[in-house]
Each structure stands twice: as C-alpha cells, then as structure tokens.
Amino acid sequence: MTDRTVYFLSDGTGITAETFGNSILAQFAIKPRHVRRPFIDTVDKAHEVVREINGVAEATGQRAVVFATLVNKEVLAVVREHCQAQVLDMFGMFIVPLEEEFQLKSNHRVGRFGDAAKSQEYHERIEAINFSLAHDDGQSAKNLASADVILVGVSRSGKTPTSLYLAMQHGIKAANYPLIPEDFERGRLPDALKVYKAKCFGLTIDPDRLSQIRNERRPGSKYADFGNCRYEVAEAESMMKREGIAWLSSTHKSIEEIATTILRDIRPDRLIY
Amino acid sequence: MTDRTVYFLSDGTGITAETFGNSILAQFAIKPRHVRRPFIDTVDKAHEVVREINGVAEATGQRAVVFATLVNKEVLAVVREHCQAQVLDMFGMFIVPLEEEFQLKSNHRVGRFGDAAKSQEYHERIEAINFSLAHDDGQSAKNLASADVILVGVSRSGKTPTSLYLAMQHGIKAANYPLIPEDFERGRLPDALKVYKAKCFGLTIDPDRLSQIRNERRPGSKYADFGNCRYEVAEAESMMKREGIAWLSSTHKSIEEIATTILRDIRPDRLIY
Incomplete structure (x- = not known):
C-alpha cells in the first residue's frame, strides 16, 4: 500500500492540514507517500496541482487521497x-x-x-522565543522573575527543546536551568531558583537513555558514563521530591506531550484564553 | 458572542485539535473563549470534563462547541x-x-x-534543534556543510525564530548567519558562506519595522536608527540579488509562512516523504 499518495493542499502553508491529516492517517496500518502543496490560491495553481495528482494516479494505478484546506470556492471547485x-x-x-x-x-x-505578523499574540510569541533563548541552560539568572516556567533537570534531560517548544507554540516564557553535580553536593537547588520554586518544573530521564544521548556528544566520558548518569538522575529526582517540585520523565514522551503536561500542571490558566 | 466557549478535548495533547479548530474558527467573526482539555483517556475523565462543559452551558445560557479527537469509543460516547x-x-x-x-x-x-519519542524522525527533529541552536547567529561556521538551509539577513530580520521553527516542525538543520556592516563595506558575502550559496536563503524586512524592533532592544542607538536600518536593508537586498540568493520579506509573514516558502523554494524535496 506504499503506492498510495496523500496530498495536503492549502491556500496557506498547509501545516495544519498536514499535522491533522497525519494524526488521522496514524490510525491506519499503511504508510502512504506524503506530499504537501502550499499556497494554492489561484485557479491556475489549482489546475497545475490537479495535473500533478492525476499524473501520479495514472502512473501508480491508485487514486490519491487529498486533504484540502482551501477557502476559495473556485479553487476548491477545480480540485x-x-x-x-x-x-x-x-x-x-x-x-x-x-x-x-x-x-x-x-x-x-x-x-x-x-x-498575524502584526498581532499582539504573534509579538508575544517572538518575545517568548527570545526570552527562552536568552535563558537557555542557566545562561542568565536575570529576569527569571518574568519567566512563566523554569525547567530544571540534569544536562540532556530534554529541557532545551521543551523550552523552545513552549515559547514557539504557546508564547510561554520558558527558562531552563541545569542541575549539576555541584548542586547535588550542596544538596540544594541553585540559589537563583529559590524564590521561584512555584514555577519550576522538573524533567527527568531513564539513566540508560541519558547515557546513550550523552555518549553521542562525548563518547567514553565520565559525563556519559552509565554509573554517573544513574547517580545524577537519582540525586536530581530526590532533590525535586524534597523541594516539592512537580516533575515527569521525558524518556517516552514527545516534546508536545511534555509541554502539555507542564501547562496542565503548573500553568492551567494558559490552556484557556 | 463572547459567551460562547469552545472546548478542545483530546486523549492526547489536543494541540492538533486546537490548531485545526482555530483555523476553522478564524472563518467566523466571533471571538469565543477557548479551553483545551488534554489527556482525556478514561471514562471517568470524560464524565468530569462533561460536568465542566455542562456547568459552563448552564452558567452562560449558551451550549458549548466541542472539537474532539478521542480515539477511544467509550470515552467519545460519554462526551x-x-x-x-x-x-x-x-x-x-x-x-x-x-x-x-x-x-x-x-x-x-x-x-x-x-x-514517537523513540522514532528516527523524532531523533532527527531533536538533532535539528541542537544544530540550529549551535549555528544561531553565525556562532559557528563548523559543520555548515551538514546544514540543510542557511538563513542570511541583517540582525533582527527574523532568522532565529525561523531557523528554530524549521528545526522543530520539520527536522530541518537550519543555520543562520547575520549580514553585518563589515560585509557591506567589503561588498561580498561572509567567506564562510561562499561555497554554500545554493542553500542560502535571505530574509529581509521593511526598514521602519526593523528600526522599531531594534529600538525595543537598544533604544536611541545607531543600530536602531531608521537611516542606518534603511542602509543595512538596501545593502543586504542588493547583495542577495548580486549573489543570486533567493529571499523574501518577513515583514507581513508569520514564521510558518516564511518556513513553508523556504522549503518550497530551496528544499521542495522536504515537502514530500
């Protein structure tokens, strides 16, 4: 069934059509070819893409499936x-x-x-991205007061992609702060975070997965050693329990699932607007 | 009509339901309240959210609209x-x-x-995010050979958010490289980019918008001055024309539109998989 082609046609980017279409297609045990054709906003472009789609149908002997988000009625009619x-x-x-x-x-x-490029919401999203970049990996403790969320966890537990996703998708100012061996020796949260505990959220990860990820960066290092990873993760988890910080394991979760869980648990207000 | 509430119910994150639902709602001249309720994956949680929705309907005298992506038939039946x-x-x-x-x-x-957290595709997406971060703002000319796309343009023309979006949404390794006054004086592209011209894509921006954005960062500076912005933008645009680099103006475009245009123009292969 790989000779099936699924087209995503849109007069905009087609990203929404494609993402939603993919979640539908995931319900079927087939792996069709995907083709996104954005900016189909004139009758001429519609005829052009129709020729392409029909050409594929003839070549493969299988008609295509078309997910269309076409607002213009004439363009849609051609398709x-x-x-x-x-x-x-x-x-x-x-x-x-x-x-x-x-x-x-x-x-x-x-x-x-x-x-949208001019809207307040869009502006906030860009600001949030800039904020999250400036506050990646504990780079700056300045302005943590204006963070919506501060992710904490050991190096490579998934903090950076989650922060950027929260900023990009939801306009959330997400800082992230690493927990490092020195913090475990002192047995307490980094000082910069003390007053912001209520907006901290912890990410943890299975030590074997962590060791694998760190080995891709620094093969054979102490940093990547399984025993060291197990130590850091255990210390980080007990610190989060002790400090009363909500946390989850990123091991089997996508960025989207982690981000949604964080919002639900510490910023439920941001799921309503 | 602001007393309407639209719920997005999902047994997953509900992000897809919400994004798609919003593109539908944008077709109507109303501004309802939005509520996303993720991870509704048991009959008990379904009953709980139904009580919430019915409570709102009674309080406002308006029934809600529910966009549901619920795979489990029993959960859906309750709703x-x-x-x-x-x-x-x-x-x-x-x-x-x-x-x-x-x-x-x-x-x-x-x-x-x-x-998904274990899939090859997911792994590539995380790698792309790390790549784009490491190659933000010309930080490193190392490994530009493995970039899928290199965005060029003056400071604050939209390169960073676009690079991160390309990485996060599409798993594209997107580096970005600033064009600075020294490049304009020399009258040529930064040396690091010479051999990679085919994968460069330019972003430009209206000088008055640029001046406004830069003034938010460094008020009253030469950097933010309108005349200087006009000079930099004109120089950057003529450099891109001279070097034969495809480009667009980010002024009235969303990150999604910019990213999709870049893929269509220089990496059309990435719209097919």
Whole structure:
C-alpha cells in the first residue's frame, strides 16, 4: 500500500492540514507517500496541482487521497471536479455545521494567520522565543522573575527543546536551568531558583537513555558514563521530591506531550484564553 | 458572542485539535473563549470534563462547541451522549470515508505520537534543534556543510525564530548567519558562506519595522536608527540579488509562512516523504 499518495493542499502553508491529516492517517496500518502543496490560491495553481495528482494516479494505478484546506470556492471547485482522488474538504466538513450552530456565515478568509505578523499574540510569541533563548541552560539568572516556567533537570534531560517548544507554540516564557553535580553536593537547588520554586518544573530521564544521548556528544566520558548518569538522575529526582517540585520523565514522551503536561500542571490558566 | 466557549478535548495533547479548530474558527467573526482539555483517556475523565462543559452551558445560557479527537469509543460516547454541546468528532468525520477508501479498518491508536519519542524522525527533529541552536547567529561556521538551509539577513530580520521553527516542525538543520556592516563595506558575502550559496536563503524586512524592533532592544542607538536600518536593508537586498540568493520579506509573514516558502523554494524535496 506504499503506492498510495496523500496530498495536503492549502491556500496557506498547509501545516495544519498536514499535522491533522497525519494524526488521522496514524490510525491506519499503511504508510502512504506524503506530499504537501502550499499556497494554492489561484485557479491556475489549482489546475497545475490537479495535473500533478492525476499524473501520479495514472502512473501508480491508485487514486490519491487529498486533504484540502482551501477557502476559495473556485479553487476548491477545480480540485473537487478534476482530481482523480478522494478529496476531503476539511474546511467544508466543519464550517457547514458551525454556520448552523453560530447562526452566522463564515467569511472565507484565506490562511489562518491573516495579518498575524502584526498581532499582539504573534509579538508575544517572538518575545517568548527570545526570552527562552536568552535563558537557555542557566545562561542568565536575570529576569527569571518574568519567566512563566523554569525547567530544571540534569544536562540532556530534554529541557532545551521543551523550552523552545513552549515559547514557539504557546508564547510561554520558558527558562531552563541545569542541575549539576555541584548542586547535588550542596544538596540544594541553585540559589537563583529559590524564590521561584512555584514555577519550576522538573524533567527527568531513564539513566540508560541519558547515557546513550550523552555518549553521542562525548563518547567514553565520565559525563556519559552509565554509573554517573544513574547517580545524577537519582540525586536530581530526590532533590525535586524534597523541594516539592512537580516533575515527569521525558524518556517516552514527545516534546508536545511534555509541554502539555507542564501547562496542565503548573500553568492551567494558559490552556484557556 | 463572547459567551460562547469552545472546548478542545483530546486523549492526547489536543494541540492538533486546537490548531485545526482555530483555523476553522478564524472563518467566523466571533471571538469565543477557548479551553483545551488534554489527556482525556478514561471514562471517568470524560464524565468530569462533561460536568465542566455542562456547568459552563448552564452558567452562560449558551451550549458549548466541542472539537474532539478521542480515539477511544467509550470515552467519545460519554462526551457525545452527555454534553450539552455541539460535538464535532474530528476523527470520526475523516476515518469513516478513509476506511472505505483504503478498504481497511482503523486501529484506534490513542495519541498521534505513539512511541514517537523513540522514532528516527523524532531523533532527527531533536538533532535539528541542537544544530540550529549551535549555528544561531553565525556562532559557528563548523559543520555548515551538514546544514540543510542557511538563513542570511541583517540582525533582527527574523532568522532565529525561523531557523528554530524549521528545526522543530520539520527536522530541518537550519543555520543562520547575520549580514553585518563589515560585509557591506567589503561588498561580498561572509567567506564562510561562499561555497554554500545554493542553500542560502535571505530574509529581509521593511526598514521602519526593523528600526522599531531594534529600538525595543537598544533604544536611541545607531543600530536602531531608521537611516542606518534603511542602509543595512538596501545593502543586504542588493547583495542577495548580486549573489543570486533567493529571499523574501518577513515583514507581513508569520514564521510558518516564511518556513513553508523556504522549503518550497530551496528544499521542495522536504515537502514530500
């Protein structure tokens, strides 16, 4: 079934169509070829992509599946009428029942961002990215007061990607601060974090996975040694318990799952807006 | 119409449901309250969230709209049967036609990530984030050979957020390299980039927007001065033209739009997998 092709057609970036489409396709035991075709915003571009899709159908003997987020009715009509494909009109499927529910007509605005680049929300997102970069890996203890979240954990427990994801996706100012052997010897949190304990969240990780990741960076080092990793992780976990800091293991979780758990547990207000 | 509440219910993070739902809601001239409720993966949690949703409906006199990505049939049944809401079963709407098209039953797997944390794709994404961080702002010319994309442009033209987005969303190793006054005086690209011109992509920005952004960082500086910004942008644009580097203006574009345009123009292979 690898000769199936799934197209994601959009008059915007198609990222939303693709991400959502992939979560649907994950429900099937097949591995089709994926093709994203963004910015299909004119009838001409629609005809062009239809030719491509039909060419693939003829070459493989299998019609394609098309996930479409096309707001423009004429563009959509070209795709629906001329494609040798199962066309799933993702907007239409939802907009019709919502028009009825809201007793409102939809306004057929292309792209989900509009003039997003100028919006307050967008500005905050960029600011959050800058903040998270400036406060990566304990680089700066300045302005921790304005952090929404401070991730703590041993080196390579997943703090950096999680901080950046929280900033990029949710506009959360996420600092991150490493727990290092000196902290374990002193037996307490880094001083800079003391007053911010309520917004700290811990990440931990299985020592064998940690050792594997560290070995990719510094093969054969003490830093990457399994015994050392086991020591650091055990110390970090008992410190988090002692200090009453919420934490989770990143070992089997995606960045998205970690970020969502953090919001749910320490910033539930950010799931509502 | 601000007394409407839209819920995003998921047995996973709900991020996909929320992002897609927001692109649908953007088609309507209303601003409802948004509530994301992730990890609804048991019948008990379903009953709990149903009580919350019905409580809101009673308090406001308006039933809610629920975007649901619930794979578990029993969990979904609780929501469908007991919610005073318009429930949009996002999976069901697509899975039924796809089961017919593929002649396959779906496997009702919860969460779009599965054991994603262990997958090759996930590993590449984390590696890309590390690469982009290490190659932010021309920090290192080492390993530029293994970059997928190198963003160039004047300071604060949007290179950093775009690089991180490309890495995080698409697993693209995106370096970024600033164009600075010294480059304009010499009248040529930084030496480190010479051999990699084919994978360079330029970002430019309106000088007045640039001046505004730089003034937030260093108020009243020469760096932020409008005349200086106009000079740097004009020099950068003519350098990109001269060197034959594809470029776009980030002024009115979101990170997602910039990233998608870059992929389409210089790495179209990465839109297919």
